[in-house]
Amino acid sequence: MDLVDYLRALRKHWILVVLSVLLGGGAGAGAYSASAPVYRADSLLFVSMYDTGNAALLMQGSMFAQQRVQSYTGVLTSPKVLQPVIDELDLDTTPRALSDHVGSSAPLGTVLIEVTVDESSPQRAADIANSVSKHFGRAVSELEQATPASASPVRINVLRPAVVREDPIAPNLLRTLALGLLAGVVLGTGLAVLREVLDTTVKSLSTITDLGAPALGSVPAGEGGPRPELVVEGSRSPQSEALRQIRTNLQFADVDHPPRVLVVTSALPGEGKSTTAVNLALTAATAGMRVVLVEGDLRLPRVADYLGVEDSAGLTTVLAGRADLDDVLQPYGDTGLSVLASGPIPLNPAALLGSRHMGDLLARLRERADLVIIDSPPLLPVADAAVLARQTDGALVVVKHGKTTRDHLTRALERLRAVDAPVLGGVLTMVPAKASDYSYAYEYGYGYQPTVPDDAEAVVLER
Ligand SMILES: Nc1ncnc2c1ncn2[C@@H]1O[C@H](COP(=O)(O)OP(=O)(O)O)[C@@H](O)[C@H]1O
Ligand SMILES: [Mg+2]
Structure with a gap:
């Protein structure tokens, strides 16, 4: 089949295509109204080194921090951070389950770490994000200590604490509808072409x-x-x-x-x-x-x-x-x-x-x-x-x-x-x-x- 044949198939089975698009739109709208809202809270962290008297570390300066930051994003969702969060907020979950709700990203070449928490309640999202920031700082300090007695050269500062945001990030009506409609178009086109291919008259x-x-x-x-x-x-x-x-x-x-x-x-x-x-x-x-x-x-x-x-x-x-x-x-x-x-x-x-x-x-x-x-x-x-x-x-x-x-x-x-x-x-x-x-x-x-x-x-x- 070439393009003309496809267009002919669409024109001939246009009712099928329209029905599929309506179905897709309906499914999108249904999915929108059926899905629970998701709220997001985020905080921004800044990783810094400070003078411990260790000249070697100081020489490497922020370069060191930049390299470490990538590994820190992994620390952030580890049980070492999340278990204390669960304990502090008395959450009914496990570190593994909670890690699905916590995201972290560190733009390359910066010493910034962004923490995002998606939850069904805006308040809990903000609480978790702030608690994660706090316990993350502690975990990093502990990990970077040269000896149990010495002070950590790395310090995590909270640049922007999480606040409660009432507007949900999901579901997104426009996106869900558009996805539904798109699926409808794909389905309708597929069915129309299939009918044409199976038509041996x-x-x-x-x-x-x-x-x-x-x-x-x-x-x-x-x-x-x-x-x-x-x-x-x-x-x-x-x-x-x-x-x-x-x-x-x-x-x-x-x-x-x-x-x-x-x-x-x-x-x-x-x-x-x-x-x-x-x-x-x-x-x-x-x-x-x-x-x-x-x-x-x-x-x-x-x-x-x-x-x-x-x-x-x-x-x-x-x-x-x-x-x-x-x-x-x-x-x-x-x-x-x-x-x-x-x-x-x-x-x-x-x-x-x-x-x-x-x-x-x-x-x-x-x-x-x-x-x-x-x-x-x-x-x-x-x-x-x-x-x-x-x-x-x-x-x-x-x-x-x-x-x-x-x-x-x-x-x-x-x-x-x-x-x-x-x-x-x-x-x-x-x-x-x-x-x-x-x-x-x-x-x-x-x-x-x-x-x-x-x-x-x-x-x-x-x-
Ligand atoms: N060109 C045409 N346009 C519209 N209807 C037609 C045409 N040719 C035949 N028909 C209709 O198709 C039906 C069957 O036609 P017919 O010539 O009797 O078929 P057959 O002899 O093969 O059984 C009839 O009702 C006839 O009116
Ligand atoms: Mg006859």
Whole structure:
């Protein structure tokens, strides 16, 4: 995934990101109100040497103090200092536990030591800090004595005693909130990217090409509903434009032998096969071709319903020898389109579609039409479409954007190859108009065609 893909993932799953950020903010606010306040007291100590008559020590002067100061910070949190503090203040704790609350730091090159004490009570923090300073001075004096009898050359002065400070240092509302929000952003982004990575549905024509089928184009999503929108003659709707492009691509895929009889199929039900078949047939008829649309889905026929024509007699009637082709072929409007509806549903569609009668019928249709489009059932559940495709010039495989998975498409294409049926190409359909990958999907279908300039209509209107 590159940056553009990440941004696309964020845009697509923005609700997830917003929810995560809200959750993070809420968690921050919750953590803030749930955590007990912490008060800090600090005191500043100054380490000095004074004249003990020891010339060697004096010569080294404050250099000595500076070097010692670093070790003193360790002394400060040792039991040697903290135990007397506990005893003095009568604290219910141990030196080890108390040392977690006591901090010391000595800026390099100085003889200063800062003591900080964090406690749940401001008063106790100040008391401990002052007591630590006091007992620290004693401990150092004792440690630096040359002999038990001699005086210590080091002296600890309290530069700034600890005072009671009522404002807590923690929790910090702004910081806790910011941390929560940041965690939310990270979580949301992670989830969005994860969803995108785990999403194996096909969303671009390049994926179809990658899986081995030529990309014929993509059809944007329309209104939806029980009956799809039909393309209307002369329409400049995105769907109509897309279908015109697909028809052109189909024609030019093999200029010398353009497919004359083709099956429209897909991996699974509900992926837009019938819609594509009907609209492609209408598009070709509008362009002046003699088109026959055959209902080859004898399990869930939809073509007659979508076009609003009769379906009591049709393909199965002809195959059963109960009617002649010309009696049941229904012209559609004044276009060059004729529809062969399903007729009564048979018990064994696959066998019927693979029969010699079917082959003969297709040969007859091929003679009288420029283009025969056969709608069909999905490839993965039943064999019908593969059986049909083998007898035609090839299959057009419909892929539903964001729904058909790579795996299903791969298996569908394998079904076709297994019976040596040519794959004419893939059509990506129901591409959401708002999706940023819409234009992406259009890369192939659009832009290369010699289209009428956009202002052509406007010019006509002005005249
Ligand atoms: N381009 C499209 N935009 C919006 N809805 C569509 C589009 N193509 C198909 N549909 C809808 O998808 C559903 C299934 O379409 P259909 O063509 O019957 O699928 P199939 O034949 O693969 O089972 C229908 O409700 C149809 O209206
Ligand atoms: Mg269908």
